[in-house]
Amino acid sequence: MTAPTVNRPADAGETLLTVEKLTLRFGGLTSLNEVDLTLRQGEILAVIGPNGAGKTSLFNCLTGVYVPQEGAIGFVKADGSTVQLVSGPARRRRSPKPHAVNKAGIARTFQNIRLFPALSAFENVKIAAETRQHTGPVGAMLGLPNARRNEKTSDAHTEELLRFVGLEAVENELASSLSYGVQRRLEIARALATGPRLLLLDEPAAGTNPTEKHELEQLIRRINAELGVTVLLIEHDMKLVMSVADRVTVLNFGKVIAEGSPEVVQRDPAVIEAYLGSAEEDTGGADEEPQP
Numbered sequence: 001m002t003a004p005t006v007n008r009p010a011d012a013g014e015t016l017l018t019v020e021k022l023t024l025r026f027g028g029l030t031s032l033n034e035v036d037l038t039l040r041q042g043e044i045l046a047v048i049g050p051n052g053a054g055k056t057s058l059f060n061c062l063t064g065v066y067v068p069q070e071g072a073i074g075f076v077k078a079d080g081s082t083v084q085l086v087s088g089p090a091r092r093r094r095s096p097k098p099h100a101v102n103k104a105g106i107a108r109t110f111q112n113i114r115l116f117p118a119l120s121a122f123e124n125v126k127i128a129a130e131t132r133q134h135t136g137p138v139g140a141m142l143g144l145p146n147a148r149r150n151e152k153t154s155d156a157h158t159e160e161l162l163r164f165v166g167l168e169a170v171e172n173e174l175a176s177s178l179s180y181g182v183q184r185r186l187e188i189a190r191a192l193a194t195g196p197r198l199l200l201l202d203e204p205a206a207g208t209n210p211t212e213k214h215e216l217e218q219l220i221r222r223i224n225a226e227l228g229v230t231v232l233l234i235e236h237d238m239k240l241v242m243s244v245a246d247r248v249t250v251l252n253f254g255k256v257i258a259e260g261s262p263e264v265v266q267r268d269p270a271v272i273e274a275y276l277g278s279a280e281e282d283t284g285g286a287d288e289e290p291q292p
């Protein structure tokens with residue numbers, strides 16, 4: 001099958017994302033503490049760490065949901081220019097809005113699935129595909145030729161993506177009627193529909209069964225290899241992390257405590273201690289995403 005058109009990195013291996021000394025505080029709580037992270041084009045980097053370590057907070061800073069108090073985030077766009085995702089002096093720090101970050105080339109899925117439950121699988125993806133089109137509301141209302149052309153393009157792109165993630169058979173089903181694992185794949189298709197260079201996946205395997213986990217593993221590899229999309233993956237499932245990640249960064253209490261190859265990281269005493277320590281306190285609420 002032909003792969004859907006997503007920006008393929010011209011220069012695999014070049015730096016795509018640079019996070020420097022990123023610090024995010026909520027009152028007295030430091031959710032991210034001088035986090036440094038670099039992502040190269042074409043990589044799959046996993047971010048792991050116990051509950052509350054700051055993983056989702058990092059994604060929220062990367063996508064304009066939270067504005068970190070300190071640090072810098074640079075993202076290289078398809079045209080080679082670098083956009084700063086945090087800027088301005090202390091107290092007047094700004095980040096682009098989430099839709100602008102998406103337009104720059106970063107798409108995400110959420111720890112708690114956020115589909116439109118009353119829309120079909122097709123419609124969920126099509127809405128995202130349409131954000132790539134440039135028909136104004138008036139053009140769409142009047143059915144101008146380029147609006148009709150764009151509509152056809154979005155439909156074709158949506159079909160292609162649903163085929164790519166293996167959901168063409170359920171395209172007319174309501175999102176709410178789909179199993180958890182299928183909804184997670186649909187969310188990935190929706191994120192891909194915006195044509196990202198970087199895909200952020202927040203616990204994509206949470207709540208899925210072993211077969212779905214295996215399919216997800218293959219899907220992440222294909223997204224990376226066939227579409228050329230760089231992937232930043234938050235995941236608690238170590239088997240999945242070890243099998244797909246090129247590198248792993250470990251967060252604990254907002255700090256990077258280890259980074260390196262999956263093999264090296266999983267033997268790191270500081271990582272083992274972080275997980276063993278948190279296992280005693282773990283109340284099983286891993287799926288709750290804190291709301292701003």
Ligand SMILES: Nc1ncnc2c1ncn2[C@@H]1O[C@H](COP(=O)(O)OP(=O)(O)OP(=O)(O)O)[C@@H](O)[C@H]1O
Nearest residue numbers: 026031050051052053054055056057286290291292
């Ligand atoms: N909007 C918020 N207001 C207050 N505290 C927050 C907010 N968002 C995150 N936090 C806090 O920041 C810390 C990191 O939370 P975060 O959700 O980033 O962790 P996580 O690593 O994604 O955990 P999990 O594995 O449970 O999803 C936690 O102590 C959390 O309570």
Ligand SMILES: [Mg+2]
Nearest residue numbers: 055056057111
């Ligand atoms: Mg989280």
